[in-house]
Structures are given as C-alpha cells and as structure tokens.
Amino acid sequence: LVTPLIVTWWGAGVILPKFRWRGAVEWSLFLATWCWVGRMSFEAGDRVVSPHPYMLVALMAWPAFRFGQRGVTAGMAILSVIVLTCNTANTGVLHWGVAKQGEELLSLQVFLAFTAFAGMLLAAVYEATVTARDAAEETSARLRALGNNLPGSMVYELVLELDGSRRFQYASAGCERLNGYTAEQLLEDPQILYGSIVEEDRPRLKAAQEASVREMGTLRVNLRMRRGDGAIRWMEFSSSPRRLADGRILWDGLQLDVTEAKRAEQAQRESEQRYRVLVENTE
Secondary structure (H helix, E strand, C coil): CHHHHHHHHCCCCCCCCCCHHHHHHHHHHHHHHHHHHHHHHHCCCCCCCCCCCCHHHHHCHHHHHHCHHHHHHHHHHHHHHHHHHCHHHCCCCCCCCCCCHHHHHHHHHHHHHHHHHHHHHHHHHHHHHHHHHHHHHHHHHHHHHHHHHCCCEEEEEEEECCCCCEEEEEECCHHHHHHCCCHHHHHHCCHHHHCCECHHHHHHHHHHHHHHHHHCCCEEEEEEEECCCCCEEEEEEEEEEEECCCCCEEEEEEEEECHHHHHHHHHHHHHHHHHHHHHHHHC
C-alpha cells in the first residue's frame, strides 16, 4: 500500500479532473461514501445497515475510472487508516468468519492488497484505453484537417455495397470547392456526383471501377464534370480498393481538378500541330 502511494504521488499535481469544482464535488462525494462504507464494514456493532467489505472492491472502480491511480492509492491509504482504527481489527469477528487476531490481521492485509491491486489494474487498463482513444481521435482529426485543406482536391471513401449500390462513406470539405455542393449532400446522395459527369465519359468510369474490383488494382480515370455553377471541369479520380471483412469493397481515393493541366496539354498539342503545318508549308 505504501509503495504505490509514494510512486503515484511523487511530484504529483492536483488529483481532480479538468473541471476543478466538479471534480472537488465528485471527490468529496466519493470520500464520504468510501469512508462510510469502510467504517460500517469493519466497525463491530448492531446496526440496520451493515455493508459487506467486498462492496469496497466494486466501489474501487469509481476512483479507478474517474481519478486514476492516484485516486486509487489515496482511497486505499484512507481505507487502511479506517481498518486499523476500527474495533473489528482488534476485538471483533470479520464478516468472513475469522476470529483469531493473527488470522484477522492477515486476512485484512490480504483483503487490502487485493482491493488495491484490483483498483490499480482497473485504473491502468482504463488509462491505456483512454490514451489509445485520444491518440486515434487526434490522428483522425489530423487526417481530416489534412484532407480538408488540400487545395484543388477532395479526399473520399467510396463503398461498393454487396447489392451493387455505391455510397460515399467520407468526403472532405474540398468537395464544395471542387464540385459546387457540400460533402454532406454527397454523403446523402452519391448520385449527385455521378449525375454531374458528362454523359460521354460515364462508361469510362464504369469500366475503370469494374476493372479495379476485378483485379483489386488502383483506379485512375480522367472525366469531364459539370459543376454546380454549370462550368465543365476535368477531374481526375485516383483510388485504391480494399476488401472489407463483410465482403464489401472500399476505395480510398482522391479527386483532383486537372482542368488547367488539360488545357495546357491541349495548347501544347495545338502548338505542335501548328508547327508541323508551318514546317510542311515551308518545305
């Protein structure tokens, strides 16, 4: 009991959670409940309410989840003082039937050690879970921010359902800048994107998706799309498929506006064509 108390509190700050006044109220409520249950469990005498000491093991989950290992060790230190000052430890008979004083003290030590171990284990597991969750949320937020701030592009996740239908599972904020409608609209109705593809280019997208599913290879296709404002832009879709556990196909993809590149490419071809004509006429 002493060693964990020293280790966890060495250089410790405040035990209370982020909201100090709420934490103070909760910590005070826990201490009151903890001390009352501990005193009633180990104080001999006739009373209407006589809680069993093992209730303290279940109650230990409270500080383990809310106050961490420091809360557990502080609670156990307080409980040790309560146990040693109660008459059960010296003259009474424990709830589990031990009557001899030496056996009583040994049983109490074992009980306190077990309770402390259970509380420390719960606190450690919970802290590890919270740390992993926070790290995952931070990574997810970082990736979302990266996808939302990529210029001239949209990051998306497209799911091919088992019935052959398609839906967007995720779309970054770049959807509105690229296509003229929000990501929420796209998630609600995926046909808003497919419907904006120039009709002559739709077969190429269908063929590219079928080949990607068949070969589980990268999908890359350039299409003309009509934005919400009526302007026609060249878009490049590049995505990699992966098969989910339930058999569905999910594409992690990127939509890029390549209109300027297409215009430059077209201008280059026209310039080369004019040059060839000029050379032919010169000859």
